Amino acid sequence: MGTGGRSGPRPGKGVAGAASAPCQYRCIECNREARELYRDYSHGVLKITICKSCQKPVDKYIECDPVIILINAILCKAQAYRHILFNTKINIHGKLCMFCLLCEAYLRWWQLQDSNQNTAPDDLIRYAKEWDFYRMFAIASLEQTAFFIGIFTFLWVERPMTAKKKPNFFLLLKALLLSSYGKLLLIPAVIWEHDYTPLCLKLIKVFVLTSNFQAIRVDSFVLSVA
Numbered sequence: 686m687g688t689g690g691r692s693g694p695r696p697g698k699g700v701a702g703a704a705s706a707p708c709q710y711r712c713i714e715c716n717r718e719a720r721e722l723y724r725d726y727s728h729g730v731l732k733i734t735i736c737k738s739c740q741k742p743v744d745k746y747i748e749c750d751p752v753i754i755l756i757n758a759i760l761c762k763a764q765a766y767r768h769i770l771f772n773t774k775i776n777i778h779g780k781l782c783m784f785c786l787l788c789e790a791y792l793r794w795w796q797l798q799d800s801n802q803n804t805a806p807d808d809l810i811r812y813a814k815e816w817d818f819y820r821m822f823a824i825a826s827l828e829q830t831a832f833f834i835g836i837f838t839f840l841w842v843e844r845p846m847t848a849k850k851k852p853n854f855f856l857l858l859k860a861l862l863l864s865s866y867g868k869l870l871l872i873p874a875v876i877w878e879h880d881y882t883p884l885c886l887k888l889i890k891v892f893v894l895t896s897n898f899q900a901i902r903v904d905s906f907v908l909s910v911a
């Protein structure tokens with residue numbers, strides 16, 4: 686296989702191939718390190734690299750459309766997670782985290798307003814509501830931080846004693862933030878707040894936790910040997 690046409694590998698970010706380059710990629714099948722995802726021959730002929738360990742393509746997703754990758758990530762496929770985390774330089778985890786926290790803070794704030802029947806003057810109500818939103822944002826941020834610290838602590842305590850190198854907690858943090866993309870489902874809840882039931886919100890939480898677990902599972906190899 687492998688041409689420069691439509692069926693060839695997408696020359697996206699982080700996809701390069703120099704034989705002398707350090708092992709900056711990983712095989713999405715067996716998690717082994719790889720120097721390149723594909724080899725660029727002359728005349729635009731590209732060939733996907735085959736993993737020396739499992740004899741499968743190092744990263745078959747470099748040929749795929751982003752929609753296909755997203756669907757595979759939604760299905761919690763470990764290969765899709767490895768492709769996104771190790772073989773791309775996607776850098777939206779900070780913005781994604783902030784956006785999700787704002788949505789969560791708004792939902793909490795809205796639920797708080799729903800339960801409050803305030804008889805104070807309008808200006809005071811507006812002022813109090815604004816601070817309520819900031820308070821909800823702070824609580825949501827603290828909960829998120831506590832959740833991540835709990836995971837880091839657990840993985841640090843449970844790490845294999847045979848591990849020679851330090852765990853890569855930055856990569857794990859990035860994985861956790863990216864795998865929390867399910868919180869984007871809160872956007873419809875923000876828009877159509879009256880049509881969202883508590884059951885929907887719980888299902889979103891379950892989906893986010895499942896994605897977080899898969900991200901941790903994919904990163905477990907990195908935590909032990911990276």
Ligand SMILES: [Zn+2]
Pocket residue numbers: 712713714715716717736737738739740741743
């Ligand atoms: Zn492999």
